[in-house]
Amino acid sequence: MRTIDRIVELRAGCDEARGAGRSVGLVPTMGYFHEGHRSLMRAARHDNDVVTATIFVNPLQFAPDEDLGGYPRDVAGDTAVAEAEGVDVLFVPSVAEMYPEPTRTTVHVAGLSEGLCGAERPSHFEGVTTVVTKLFEIVGPCTAYFGRKDFQQLAVVRRMTADLNLPVEVVGCPLVREPDGLAMSSRNAYLSPEERQAARVLYRALRRAADAVSAGERVASALRDLVVDAVTREPLVLLGYAEVRRASDLERIEHLDGEVLLAVGARVGPARLIDNVVLTIADDVVTADLGILTQGSTT
Ligand code: AMP
Numbered sequence: 154m155r156t157i158d159r160i161v162e163l164r165a166g167c168d169e170a171r172g173a174g175r176s177v178g179l180v181p182t183m184g185y186f187h188e189g190h191r192s193l194m195r196a197a198r199h200d201n202d203v204v205t206a207t208i209f210v211n212p213l214q215f216a217p218d219e220d221l222g223g224y225p226r227d228v229a230g231d232t233a234v235a236e237a238e239g240v241d242v243l244f245v246p247s248v249a250e251m252y253p254e255p256t257r258t259t260v261h262v263a264g265l266s267e268g269l270c271g272a273e274r275p276s277h278f279e280g281v282t283t284v285v286t287k288l289f290e291i292v293g294p295c296t297a298y299f300g301r302k303d304f305q306q307l308a309v310v311r312r313m314t315a316d317l318n319l320p321v322e323v324v325g326c327p328l329v330r331e332p333d334g335l336a337m338s339s340r341n342a343y344l345s346p347e348e349r350q351a352a353r354v355l356y357r358a359l360r361r362a363a364d365a366v367s368a369g370e371r372v373a374s375a376l377r378d379l380v381v382d383a384v385t386r387e388p389l390v391l392l393g394y395a396e397v398r399r400a401s402d403l404e405r406i407e408h409l410d411g412e413v414l415l416a417v418g419a420r421v422g423p424a425r426l427i428d429n430v431v432l433t434i435a436d437d438v439v440t441a442d443l444g445i446l447t448q449g450s451t452t
Pocket of ligand 1: 181182183184188189190192193298299300301302303326327328329330336337338339
């Protein structure tokens with residue numbers, strides 16, 4: 154594995170690989186790798202000849218009062234993980250490399266980026282879509298892997314890629330959970346033992362909601378109320394939002410039918426955590442995609 158920090162080097166390496174007829178897989182991240190990141194690297198490794206992972210804690214997607222300064226970082230540990238997952242190129246640029254001057258150009262995906270997490274973090278997705286556009290432009294034609302844990306981010310990136318005809322195939326990968334159900338996140342590192350315990354309520358609430366739909370619930374507001382009720386019983390968890398949306402375009406719905414996203418965002422101590430379940434409702438048949446529970450000792 155080569156670790157590089159220069160844009161020209163990444164671009165040249167990807168051009169050279171494609172020139173030799175090799176496909177390129179891209180895994181954009183902010184680092185501090187966990188099993189969720191690893192699952193994306195494995196998918197990219199499986200599908201492509203050359204795998205590039207990137208680590209960049211992108212200042213543009215953090216509001217001034219957010220955790221940019223304290224965001225967990227461990228480039229040495231991440232390097233070992235990426236190497237173990239068969240990554241060929243690890244791109245770890247500096248802020249000066251990505252933004253030699255304050256950017257005057259941003260990418261905004263209207264509508265999709267405005268509710269859910271976007272309601273609490275108004276400039277967040279513009280930061281994400283701007284940096285992802287830059288990465289797609291630098292890497293060039295490739296297949297890029299994103300986690301469904303950040304369901305809205307995936308929807309926004311997909312739409313941006315389609316709208317701007319970017320030569321990238323965007324692949325969504327399953328949400329990966331700790332053995333007790335907590336969605337894996339680099340930000341889980343912020344949690345005290347008590348907060349870590351309390352945070353489990355998010356998964357419990359989503360499961361309860363999925364069970365209710367399996368038992369026949371079809372009213373979106375009732376499903377939302379169920380989640381709000383479960384989460385607000387946990388005093389250490391401050392619910393930001395619980396929302397039911399159509400999965401395909403994140404539009405609000407009242408009646409549950411087809412592919413439905415139930416998404417939550419909450420603050421637990423210093424950590425902003427998000428989680429979701431995708432329910433597929435076809436007549437009386439309900440399937441719930443809660444992602445993958447890891448087995449091992451990864452807590
Ligand atoms: P991050 O480093 O948190 O910006 O995430 C980088 C990529 O990993 C994004 O595509 C995320 O959706 C994905 N990711 C983060 N956590 C998980 C998880 N628990 N399961 C699956 N994918 C994840």
